[in-house]
Amino acid sequence: MSDQKSIYIHVPFCVKKCVYCDFYSKTHLSLIPDYVQSLLKEIERRSGLKEKIDTIYFGGGTPSLFSIKEVETLLQAIGGHFSVLRDVEITLEVNPGTVDFDYLSRLKRAGINRLSIGAQSFNDDKLKFLTRIHTAEQAINTIDDAGKAGFDNISMDLIYGLPFETQNRWLEDLKQALKMMPSHLSCYMLTIEPGTPLDEKLKKGLFHPLGSTVISTLFKKTSQFLSNNTYEHYEISSFSKGRRNRSKHNSKYWEMMPYYGFGAAAHSYDGKTRSWNHQSIDMYIKALASGSLPVEDRETLTREQKMMEMIMLRLRTLEGLDIEKFQSLFRVSFKKQFRDVLKPILDGSLGYFKGHRFGLTLEGKVRLNNIVEAFAGKIF
Numbered sequence: 001m002s003d004q005k006s007i008y009i010h011v012p013f014c015v016k017k018c019v020y021c022d023f024y025s026k027t028h029l030s031l032i033p034d035y036v037q038s039l040l041k042e043i044e045r046r047s048g049l050k051e052k053i054d055t056i057y058f059g060g061g062t063p064s065l066f067s068i069k070e071v072e073t074l075l076q077a078i079g080g081h082f083s084v085l086r087d088v089e090i091t092l093e094v095n096p097g098t099v100d101f102d103y104l105s106r107l108k109r110a111g112i113n114r115l116s117i118g119a120q121s122f123n124d125d126k127l128k129f130l131t132r133i134h135t136a137e138q139a140i141n142t143i144d145d146a147g148k149a150g151f152d153n154i155s156m157d158l159i160y161g162l163p164f165e166t167q168n169r170w171l172e173d174l175k176q177a178l179k180m181m182p183s184h185l186s187c188y189m190l191t192i193e194p195g196t197p198l199d200e201k202l203k204k205g206l207f208h209p210l211g212s213t214v215i216s217t218l219f220k221k222t223s224q225f226l227s228n229n230t231y232e233h234y235e236i237s238s239f240s241k242g243r244r245n246r247s248k249h250n251s252k253y254w255e256m257m258p259y260y261g262f263g264a265a266a267h268s269y270d271g272k273t274r275s276w277n278h279q280s281i282d283m284y285i286k287a288l289a290s291g292s293l294p295v296e297d298r299e300t301l302t303r304e305q306k307m308m309e310m311i312m313l314r315l316r317t318l319e320g321l322d323i324e325k326f327q328s329l330f331r332v333s334f335k336k337q338f339r340d341v342l343k344p345i346l347d348g349s350l351g352y353f354k355g356h357r358f359g360l361t362l363e364g365k366v367r368l369n370n371i372v373e374a375f376a377g378k379i380f
């Protein structure tokens with residue numbers, strides 16, 4: 001296992017909640033200064049000068065609500081308490097409704113070297129349905145400004161599969177995205193999460209979601225279109241312009257590498273144990289003010305949980321599961337233990353063996369959840 005770790009900083013603040021979102025975030029922006037002070041305390045308390053850090057990720061929520069000074073202070077604190085490598089990837093998620101050229105230029109000077117821009121769509125009807133705080137024009141301007149500010153590693157988030165989505169409308173979004181030549185794209189299928197305002201609307205019959213066949217077709221079209229345009233479909237929702245533009249940070253999650261998570265609701269993993277911080281911002285701030293760590297609970301992963309996670313995470317990726325690694329870690333024969341699961345997958349051309357790896361075809365990735373469930377049935 002690599003001895004390099006990642007740091008994730010959770011920013012649980014948003015200007016306004018989007019109807020589809022079930023991430024933990026609040027709109028009490030006046031809490032941000034206290035929250036940043038608490039983050040600094042957590043970084044200090046969990047410091048590990050021997051730990052080499054190769055990726056840092058500001059995620060949320062809306063990290064672009066932090067001032068430049070706050071970003072700088074946090075990066076300085078991380079630099080003072082950990083051994084940050086010279087070629088570290090430092091990503092910050094940006095919501096187009098919250099930044100301008102000046103902010104982006106200063107962000108670049110502060111040390112951020114990768115942006116993940118939550119454009120979501122370049123169609124105002126779609127943005128309205130999603131209740132985003134920005135327009136298509138603002139999204140385009142933000143991406144343009146980011147390039148002018150000197151960012152050459154820009155990822156865009158896009159959402160598809162809205163109730164009125166057609167193949168053509170989605171392709172228009174993708175074509176507009178490619179005009180701006182992002183180094184990376186994350187394309188997420190809209191999911192209606194229980195308890196969200198969108199879920200309420202659905203229950204009231206205010207819209208009809210797309211059927212699963214249409215959704216699967218959109219997923220496959222996305223992969224084909226972006227692959228034809230030289231983007232590598234390296235993870236179920238992620239596409240990169242060549243291997244070097246993959247998200248180094250997210251790739252480490254998919255490889256089950258250890259990471260620190262700082263902030264309310266953030267998770268950490270040390271290779272054996274997973275811990276998670278208080279979700280409530282108040283409780284997070286109070287715990288640190290009282291001199292303790294803000295950890296709500298922790299669990300040591302069982303052998304079965306680790307097996308399951310490895311299968312679930314690796315089947316999302318282009319490279320798939322490294323069977324030799326799996327067998328040496330868990331002391332089982334992959335083909336024997338999962339014979340009954342593998343047969344229908346191979347018969348249906350949903351998966352394949354290549355050298356010492358097992359991966360899913362595009363058709364298999366459409367059925368990822370069912371396939372993962374079938375594996376779970378043989379583990380637990």
Ligand code: SF4
Pocket residue numbers: 013014015016017018021022023025060061062095118
């Ligand atoms: S901006 Fe992002 S994190 Fe905030 S509510 Fe919208 S989708 Fe959720």
